[in-house]
Amino acid sequence: MSAELLALLTAFSYATSNISARWGMRYSTPNTATLFSLSIHAVGLPAIVLFTQGIPAVPGTALYLVAATGLLQAVLRTCHYLAISKVGVSRAVTLRNTHPMLTVVIGVTVLGEQTNALNLAGVLLIVGGTALTSWRMDEQIPDFRPWYLLLPVATSVMTSTVHPIRRYAMLLADEPLFFAALVGIVSLGCFTTYLALPLPRDPIVWHRKAILPLAISGACETLAILLLFFALAAGPTVVVSPMTATSPVWTVLLASIVLRRVENTTPAVVFGTLLVVSGAICVTLGRHW
Numbered sequence: 001m002s003a004e005l006l007a008l009l010t011a012f013s014y015a016t017s018n019i020s021a022r023w024g025m026r027y028s029t030p031n032t033a034t035l036f037s038l039s040i041h042a043v044g045l046p047a048i049v050l051f052t053q054g055i056p057a058v059p060g061t062a063l064y065l066v067a068a069t070g071l072l073q074a075v076l077r078t079c080h081y082l083a084i085s086k087v088g089v090s091r092a093v094t095l096r097n098t099h100p101m102l103t104v105v106i107g108v109t110v111l112g113e114q115t116n117a118l119n120l121a122g123v124l125l126i127v128g129g130t131a132l133t134s135w136r137m138d139e140q141i142p143d144f145r146p147w148y149l150l151l152p153v154a155t156s157v158m159t160s161t162v163h164p165i166r167r168y169a170m171l172l173a174d175e176p177l178f179f180a181a182l183v184g185i186v187s188l189g190c191f192t193t194y195l196a197l198p199l200p201r202d203p204i205v206w207h208r209k210a211i212l213p214l215a216i217s218g219a220c221e222t223l224a225i226l227l228l229f230f231a232l233a234a235g236p237t238v239v240v241s242p243m244t245a246t247s248p249v250w251t252v253l254l255a256s257i258v259l260r261r262v263e264n265t266t267p268a269v270v271f272g273t274l275l276v277v278s279g280a281i282c283v284t285l286g287r288h289w
Helices: 003-024 030-052 059-089 087-098 101-110 117-134 146-172 178-195 207-233 237-244 247-258 265-287
Strands: none
Touching: 003 030, 003 059, 003 087, 003 117, 003 207, 030 059, 030 117, 030 178, 030 207, 059 087, 059 146, 059 178, 087 146, 087 247, 087 265, 101 207, 117 265, 146 178, 146 207, 178 207, 207 237, 237 265, 247 265
């Protein structure tokens, strides 16, 4: 299967996961969604590894890098589900997808890298799309707090870090299934450690109406991570990233159909999403000119 098709399936799987998680969190909490998702990931993929190929021999460097992304994955997924519950699935996913802009800004200001017209056009599109997506959010979301916006920003920063690390690990050892399984094990271990600490947090709430949508969300999230590893193994980031960047479009489309009675998808959010996705693709392509 081509890298482009794998990346497109990754985007659609992420979108399905997001919509299912939003539906399940009507009856439960973000921490429950995170625990459900990570548990499915940590049990399902390792079982497949053991029953199919067994544990392969991989370089220690690749092992450590993938384990580090597993730790980040636990934080990323926690922030992402919390963002979905606070600002809505369409906005949370769109704002998360601004990570290519952060890569360009850091590269130019900190690393002294050169930029080009396509990079700058992409950044402007992302900025404009973000402004539209966030427009009058305080009037549309009950009990809105400005710090809610930090949640998708945090997921954006971590996403911009995780993708290139995983790509480098795949260059060291072509073991996408094993690496995806390892991410799940490390992530669940980190999250359960967090739950065991005496910290204030949302409770774990098991509600019968939340079980099926959260299970679907966890399965689709796990599938998306697995597909992403296979996509990165099949093609370079410049091919994979623009296709996976279409996830917000699929999310907004599904939200307008499935969640039309749960959250309001305004024309500004739709147009802002298209701008952010276009900008992300421009930035990704521009970095490889």
